[in-house]
Amino acid sequence: MNISFDNKGIAYFQGDFRRNQIIDESAKIGKNCKIWFWVQIRENVIIGDNVIIGKGVYIDEGVKIGNNVKIGNNVSIFKGVTIEDNVFIGPHVCFTNDKYPKAVNDDGELKGSDDWECLNTLVKEGVSIGANSTILPGIVIEEYAVIGAGSVVTSSVIRYSTAYGNPARRKWPTYYEKINEKS
Numbered sequence: 001m002n003i004s005f006d007n008k009g010i011a012y013f014q015g016d017f018r019r020n021q022i023i024d025e026s027a028k029i030g031k032n033c034k035i036w037f038w039v040q041i042r043e044n045v046i047i048g049d050n051v052i053i054g055k056g057v058y059i060d061e062g063v064k065i066g067n068n069v070k071i072g073n074n075v076s077i078f079k080g081v082t083i084e085d086n087v088f089i090g091p092h093v094c095f096t097n098d099k100y101p102k103a104v105n106d107d108g109e110l111k112g113s114d115d116w117e118c119l120n121t122l123v124k125e126g127v128s129i130g131a132n133s134t135i136l137p138g139i140v141i142e143e144y145a146v147i148g149a150g151s152v153v154t155s156s157v158i159r160y161s162t163a164y165g166n167p168a169r170r171k172w173p174t175y176y177e178k179i180n181e182k183s
């Protein structure tokens with residue numbers, strides 16, 4: 001990727017026009033990625049090839065993203081999340097990582113980075129996550145599962161299944177049964 005950094009570490013994608021982005025210099029970004037306006041990519045993020053990152057996306061430190069991933073506008077991917085190849089993430093999806101979040105400790109001091117438990121989330125190959133879904137911490141979404149729009153995913157989702165709602169539950173017919181019916 002053709003990225004240049006100014007002296008404040010602000011990165012600019014060199015395209016037809018200037019797009020404001022903040023990409024940490026330690027982030028590794030693969031070939032043929034398209035990164036839109038107002039994206040922030042934090043320290044030690046690893047992103048594969050052919051990844052599209054929509055407007056306003058936030059990718060927290062250490063997040064790993066595979067190849068051919070499409071990330072819609074305003075998605076937040078926090079620390080502890082790994083996304084494998086060929087995953088679709090709809091606009092406004094939010095991944096979480098702290099199951100019991102609090103701003104301060106019992107003594108009233110603001111919590112620091114060691115004062116909470118980061119639970120890891122894994123999104124396996126080929127998964128699609130519908131717009132505006134929230135993924136609770138410590139979840140595995142297995143291969144090719146489809147999560148409906150607006151879902152709150154509170155437990156792991158098995159491969160090739162379709163789940164939606166709040167809380168997200170497995171539904172039939174699955175996405176794949178439906179598209180097979182049509183063909």
Ligand SMILES: CC(C)(COP(=O)(O)OP(=O)(O)OC[C@H]1O[C@@H](n2cnc3c(N)ncnc32)[C@H](O)[C@@H]1OP(=O)(O)O)[C@@H](O)C(=O)NCCC(=O)NCCS
Binds near residue numbers: 132147148151
């Ligand atoms: C999950 C999904 C794939 C299911 O599609 P489908 O199998 O064709 O589902 P249908 O439209 O036949 O709906 C079946 C039932 O589930 C309900 N339903 C469908 N999607 C739902 C969702 N996301 N949340 C809650 N209920 C949903 C419908 O209201 C319907 O209920 P009813 O039988 O009581 O009327 C689809 O609805 C969806 O959410 N796709 C994601 C869209 C998206 O976010 N795209 C992002 C790019 S813009």
